[in-house]
Amino acid sequence: MSTVATPRQKLSRNLLPDAEPLQLLTASGEAVPGGHLPDDRVLLDVYRRMVIGRRFDAQATALTKQGRLAVYPSSHGQEACEVAAVAALQAQDWLFPTYRDCVALVARGVDPVETLSLLRGDWHLGYDPHAHHVAPQCTPLATNTLHAVGLARAAAIKGEDTVALVFVGDGATSEGDTHEALNFAALWRAPVVFLVQNNGYAISVPLSKQSAAPSLAHKGVGYGVTSMLIDGNDPAMVYTATQSALEAARAGEGPTLIEARTYRIEAHTNADDATRYRSEDEVLSWLARDPIDRLDRYLSARSVLDTGARARIVEEAEAFAASLRDRMNADPTLDPAALFQHVYATPTPALRRQAAKVTQ
Amino acid sequence: MSTVATPRQKLSRNLLPDAEPLQLLTASGEAVPGGHLPDDRVLLDVYRRMVIGRRFDAQATALTKQGRLAVYPSSHGQEACEVAAVAALQAQDWLFPTYRDCVALVARGVDPVETLSLLRGDWHLGYDPHAHHVAPQCTPLATNTLHAVGLARAAAIKGEDTVALVFVGDGATSEGDTHEALNFAALWRAPVVFLVQNNGYAISVPLSKQSAAPSLAHKGVGYGVTSMLIDGNDPAMVYTATQSALEAARAGEGPTLIEARTYRIEAHTNADDATRYRSEDEVLSWLARDPIDRLDRYLSARSVLDTGARARIVEEAEAFAASLRDRMNADPTLDPAALFQHVYATPTPALRRQAAKVTQ
Amino acid sequence: MTAIAAEPVTMARALNRALADALAADDRVLVFGEDVGTLGGVFRVTDGLAARFGEARVFDTPLAEAGIVGTAIGMAMNGLRPVVEMQFDAFAYPAFEQITSHLAKLHNRTRGRMELPVVVRIPYGGGIGGVEHHSDSSEAYFAHTPGLRVVTPGTPSDAYSLLRAAIECPDPVIFFEPKRLYWAKDASPLTTGTPLDTAVVRRAGSDVTLIAYGPTVPTALESAAAADVSVEVIDLRSLAPFDDATVCASVRRTGRAVVVHEAPAFLGYGAEVAARVTEQCFHYLHAPVARVTGFDIPYPPPMLEEHHLPNVDRILDAIERLQWDDTVVLPDA
Amino acid sequence: MTAIAAEPVTMARALNRALADALAADDRVLVFGEDVGTLGGVFRVTDGLAARFGEARVFDTPLAEAGIVGTAIGMAMNGLRPVVEMQFDAFAYPAFEQITSHLAKLHNRTRGRMELPVVVRIPYGGGIGGVEHHSDSSEAYFAHTPGLRVVTPGTPSDAYSLLRAAIECPDPVIFFEPKRLYWAKDASPLTTGTPLDTAVVRRAGSDVTLIAYGPTVPTALESAAAADVSVEVIDLRSLAPFDDATVCASVRRTGRAVVVHEAPAFLGYGAEVAARVTEQCFHYLHAPVARVTGFDIPYPPPMLEEHHLPNVDRILDAIERLQWDDTVVLPDA
């Protein structure tokens, strides 16, 4: 699903990120003076997909209560990252998501039921990675950063015009793999963009126990990787920063590290109890910076969005959720034989014997 | 072996290191104007141990030719780091060396034959780590950085006045463990000092293939770790920077990352052929920046060092080497039973049975 | 042997008590890892410990398993006794180098001058509907590594006594906690004094020896109850070292053996059990030692794991196939 | 089957040829790792490849094994065929998570939609006087991991053909190169066409089957020549999958088996060999399968390794203890 074009956004490319997160839209939805925002068509498209994404997210959480999903990690509140970053991708680009990023997959066009196979538990992955250039959602933290760098390097070797966008959590930045990935990316000038969704927590562990650096964006400095610190609840900023980083990568300028400051409104997953480690006030303060409201205000003020248009989008989201609910209420067809078919390209004799025990 | 005291050296403690390596002594041995050098007694002591260290190093290489050592990684040219950093340690501090750092062990007072057990091959370690607070020389790259942080953190918990000094190579900074160690150290404000001996190569791989950052000292920034870039062939600077970092750690100011720019004059080990990957001119250019000559010139100019004193030190070094040679020419007593004794605190029945097979 | 409690407790609670009692008994003991502090662990095994013993002794770390084990090693070098948690089995893999190249070897490297009393707690195994990477059984990797002790409890009371013993042990211990038994209860008292390296006969029997550990112990007992031959059930508890005496004594009596585990058969723990029991009991065996295990596949997704996990049917089936009719009478049997 | 050379070549040279021929045959093939470029590898296995094929296809990486394997996975996801080197056995451990959680599982995870034709070359084993961490045998860790193929050559010509086959294989292959055989020569031609998963009978015999692989193959052949019974020697070549047909056919004929490797016995590869051969050949066996292996200790320092490594004496000794006098005649034997 290719994205709407906008005039190439060129942001400054420094090693040291700005001290304060960059913004194009204030929390109340006013354009920041002097900022060059993406045009309305792009933002309206982002808005639409954020609304659908949040409805999808709520539906998925509901499905856990009905026992239709084993578990669900919500990205409620992170829609600006989940959607606007994906909206900046070209069709040939690759997305390397984590378990948190179902909404990003849906924004990328992956079928919502296929998106949820992993969490429903009928298989470890429900979609064809090649269909939308979306890698399997990655659970072992930070390991996907290296895959993204490798895929991007391969694209450059093959002369493809492809950039890899990898999502990383604030907690995952502490893993050694993140370090190795940033270093390889910088040395290879690989066309890869690291989007750190700093949602404040790694399950229960707050950022203050994760890093003592001025910001996570500062982590780029030690590799010679251009870094940006942005407001992760500002859809215009996320789109602009990601697009600028993608275009820089495409132009051979190498990788970019973007820290997007956002917040995980729900618990880590439906199984987690967030009241054990954070206050209601904290959550409320972030609800006031909601990315969808923010864009709604901006687009309404510009009368790009009116009651009618909003209603149509909500309707579309409801229909999306309804169809998801219906399709998820059907039991998936399970195929135990598949357990033995794909361990190797051709099953070994031993695996064929073992398969017979299960399928007889 | 406790060190000679000097007035506490306070260097600026910034996140961003200086662009150029800090120096107190120029390559030709003049004091840098405005620099506050350690006093003569300290530097004379450092000089003496560097001379002994280099002689030890040459002897060890000779022992490989006589088949008395399995292998030897020389630190010829790195004596300023090997000796001056160790000279800044207090008796209660701990040193975490790599396989490259035999000279540092000798400077710390470890018996030279015990130092060489690992490389002779009679055991993995010849000395008692507790005797001089020297951890086993570490071969799996960068893994020792985490041990140093853990030991330092434990010291703080126990209220000990102990700082850990860990040596890391330029290549080892690319390992994930270095990343995790810097992050843990910063969060815990652990009393640990990371001394990166940037000798330009990881076996054959030059720094340019190891990092694209402006300097390795820049790696501290992403963790909130104070960083310094220094001339690693300037014994006065290495001493001063290390001491300042040690005192800061002792004062509860947390970890410091020091990148010391130096050069590995010999091949990676006696088994390596450096002509495959670097030019003779490059080596010559570094010989002109020899740390021992540099300090010799400075101390001579101040007539702290004269022909007589120099001769006595050379004599001491020769005697040191001669005794090492003699002791290494005796075959070590080998004890196969020991292979089974220390796998667990108490050998298991199975290990006792296995030991019997070997020792019968 | 100090009896502590006799009302039924879950294994998670027994482990929590063991940690609390160890922290109270010895101030060199520390507990740290991901989410073990404020949250009390994703399985609540460390619930309340940070509040009771303070942030300095029970704390959350950054998200870095090599960092957790590597710093634990450094702390042990300085006289502390860290008990660290790997949040799930597959998430111990980033610490593999620190575990195999240092935790397992430092005592030997220093000829015993440095002890490493570190306990690495790893919740393991399946049967809880966990998504990918949350149900691995990685015991074979560690049991193959000399220098490590590998222990796994099959009951709440063993969980308590073995964890206490592991924390007191001068050797590094990989302590595997069977996730699906976290909520299993028993009412036997929580006591100390159980040696770290002995198997236990959970049920006496005369026809076949059924060898299990951790998550498969209850399955083994169920199978024994359902079998129409007399089944002796052994809970290994210690995977490294292996208790040859207890197991071989049983197999010499019964002449038949079955070993059960969740991990894949190929080079799984059962391979060692079969190999060494056969070495020591060859002429007593009427049939080869049977292995009832997970298949040689990556752990299945939740909806398919029932097909993978050893169950009563597969165990009874294996027992039936132990050549009861064509018994070979051996001269020295 | 295209014959390539018949003058004696070392295994290191044969591997070098295999890499060169693979690079020449398929431009999706890349070779990278630590010191593999300009230096040509610490064992010179990649000597001259960077010069011939250019920095873009044969290059040095930063010092980071997880990075090497992790980026290789990403490259394979994008259609390339990386061949990466872990400089020494113990230095593959930092890549353990990438290997076990992704390299081994991605093909299965994607139901075969993503192949991972990655070869991880690991020089392994001892007998070269290497200091600590330079002589490990880590094959059991990987052979226990479903989704990986584990291969190890015992001769230069197998080194060539197996490496070519590994590079052409759609599955990830852990390719273990026996360090101490790098300089061993043979004159058989370097050909392609050897299947990746078959064992080979290196020496025919009738009394006992001696099973070896990699570094112990020459030791096994020496022992066979020195034994006073007729010894059949099998070189496994493929550790995962295991060639049951070839091995069991031999054991059923001989009735006795000995397996040899350098790694510790406990859960070492020989445990699986003993277990599965006994399962399939129980009534043909006159004695339990014997294991001649390294001891259950960390690999010894160079001056003591001779005591640890399986040698002709220990193999002959094991053969002698196979109960030749009290042979049990089994009904169906």
Ligand SMILES: Cc1ncc(C[n+]2csc(CCOP(=O)(O)OP(=O)(O)O)c2C)c(N)n1
């Ligand atoms: C290597 C590894 N260790 C531990 C875990 C268990 N775990 C799953 S999510 C999570 C927290 C991740 O936090 P963050 O990276 O900030 O991502 P977020 O969940 O906030 O999106 C942890 C510890 C894991 N999945 N992988």
Ligand SMILES: Cc1ncc(C[n+]2csc(CCOP(=O)(O)OP(=O)(O)O)c2C)c(N)n1
């Ligand atoms: C984890 C790991 N990978 C690879 C090696 C093999 N190796 C030994 S020394 C070396 C180069 C190290 O370079 P650097 O860190 O700069 O230290 P130096 O040798 O220059 O002192 C390598 C790759 C190792 N010892 N450990």
Ligand SMILES: [Mg+2]
């Ligand atoms: Mg987070």
Ligand SMILES: [Mg+2]
């Ligand atoms: Mg170096």
